[in-house]
Amino acid sequence: MARVPARKDKATARLRRRLRSASSLRDVAQMAGVSLPTASQALNGRARISAVTRKRVRDAARRLRYTPNAAARRLKLGRSNSVAIVPGLNMTGIFSDLFYRAVLAGVGSVFEEVGVRMLIAPPLRPASSAPPFVEMAQAREVDGILVAGVVEARWVRAALGAGIPVVILDNLVSGVAAPAVVNDNTGGAYTATRHLLDLGHTRIGFIGAAVDYPFGRETHGGFAAALRDAGVERDPALEALIPVDPDAAFRRSGELLALADRPSAIFAVTDKQALGVMRAAGAAGLSIPSDLSIVGMDDIELAATTDPPLTTVRIRKDVMGATAARILLRLIAGERTARPVTTVANELIIRGTTGGRP
Amino acid sequence: MARVPARKDKATARLRRRLRSASSLRDVAQMAGVSLPTASQALNGRARISAVTRKRVRDAARRLRYTPNAAARRLKLGRSNSVAIVPGLNMTGIFSDLFYRAVLAGVGSVFEEVGVRMLIAPPLRPASSAPPFVEMAQAREVDGILVAGVVEARWVRAALGAGIPVVILDNLVSGVAAPAVVNDNTGGAYTATRHLLDLGHTRIGFIGAAVDYPFGRETHGGFAAALRDAGVERDPALEALIPVDPDAAFRRSGELLALADRPSAIFAVTDKQALGVMRAAGAAGLSIPSDLSIVGMDDIELAATTDPPLTTVRIRKDVMGATAARILLRLIAGERTARPVTTVANELIIRGTTGGRP
């Protein structure tokens, strides 16, 4: 008697579930006339199940449109089969463009291939309390975390402390055991500058970024190294370290072009800045590339359709993203041999804005 | 005796977990000296728990850095507290720009506020087998699904059949019980055209999209309606229905501008096309807006920084996204009163490319 209400509850629960039309493994087992574990093993192929039973179970599963409940499987298996993608502190508002492409192209393709889900974590904000991705780690909501951009070391440590691996994309965080994947900014700037030098330019303007953070420092370093290696002396008057936006680049490069001994070529460390430089050249009545050569860096979509199309150093965001994703997968699988920093090389895309010295 | 091995297993399992440094509710209860359900209720506040016990449990939880296991909670509660974001068939490769902004700004802000996770589903591809989001629905991996763009009705039906609500963003799918949120393309085109008419233009060129899909039809309809309402006769020679890309717009608008009685204004249904029109104007030696007024539609980031800055009809993608997210949340909460289609109004942004008739 005591079991009757329980039975009844169970029955009504089942009915309710059927109405919501989600079939559980129990339903499959029942339809196939076997027990629940047998059904499980028949579908997963872990034990000695006879061919006829297996077929019966598979047919029942198909007929009921059975799909294993994700939460139940995760709980039992201890893995969530998903990773968090975290936009770093430097990501403007929502995801910045670089990140967007890297993540959704490169990262996405790798994770999709192996069936790992990607959770978009809320973008980081400077805050004293732990960002959501730390909680995700502690709740074992994800198996791994991919942070793109700037992130505080203590939060990375908190996530690692929960036993969840972290990979950092497009940034370096010192003092944490999280591998990083970065662009070779130094090499890219070197390549761009070298290209201009090879064309015969010696007065080369530099539209760079503030050197108080890595990107600015590295690109400036690459630029300087290329000049040094070529035996060309640097002229501080031709170097502008300014905010990364087209308007600032427009104004500042306009000043460079107004100099008595103006540069015959300009390297801008971002394509956005290069667009500003192109506008400044137009405003100064200079034609590209015959009067002024311009090289950008990034290879944004627009670069191919400017007039003339922009010569630039392509940052291979998809490769960066895919590399980071693969490293994270290896860490999740238990490997502990990841290199601390992986640098992705750039690619010079020669289009129409560069030519021989006038 | 029979229980001894079980006890031992339990103990080693606990030890292993502690080594991986994830503490469960059982650990918290033990440290607080209460039973497991008491600990649960103390933390969730569902039952009459004395203040001292509650404090003891809370302290223990804090000391152990306890975070409830996400999978366990989901399994028990039957909700995953997460939604899938699905890039539709028309999303180019990865997410197209419109979608990207709408989703990550508007959609994201709403879901973040209520603590709902966003899963990025793999982009849809034409295929005979069910796309991943259907499986997610059947596995109850998500509580709701937000599809952005084109999607086959049968897959939407499959997801709905699993009892998971679906909202469609930026597209209309007939014959399914999924609410849609779309831009008011007709009204936007009307507004843009009306703006030009108000400035005194009567020969207005139309750079539109193919009318065999909704966006093209609707924008053309809005354009035509504005002319009709103003009593201006349409001239088929001034209307170009072409692919949505800057180069096609450049070429085609160049032809319009070469006509003997060329238009004094052009409405391009996308900003990308408007950029092409601006280039064509420059190539034809026409100055903007004195010789030619131009209106675009979308308000892409670049629109504010062209020379002169582009007058355009802003598609409020963030509002679209937020609206879709809120509708989905209501459906998840069990409400069944959603309007089939929600249209989001546009906003005319008057910048520098429009002026009175020359």
Place this chain on the structure above:
DNA sequence: AATTCCTGTCAAATCGGTTTGACAAATGTA
């Protein structure tokens, strides 16, 4: 015929929580 070895299936335990209902202790009422 007795013994050993497979084979195929299933009962029970487990993952980590939440929730219901029972029960004991403390308090209030008659």
Place this chain on the structure above:
DNA sequence: TACATTTGTCAAACCGATTTGACAGGAATT
């Protein structure tokens, strides 16, 4: 003092899977 109420805690059931180990029954071996 006897009884009704309230209060605080916990045992047990449950969510939906996976996995271990036990147990029949049939085949192979001695």
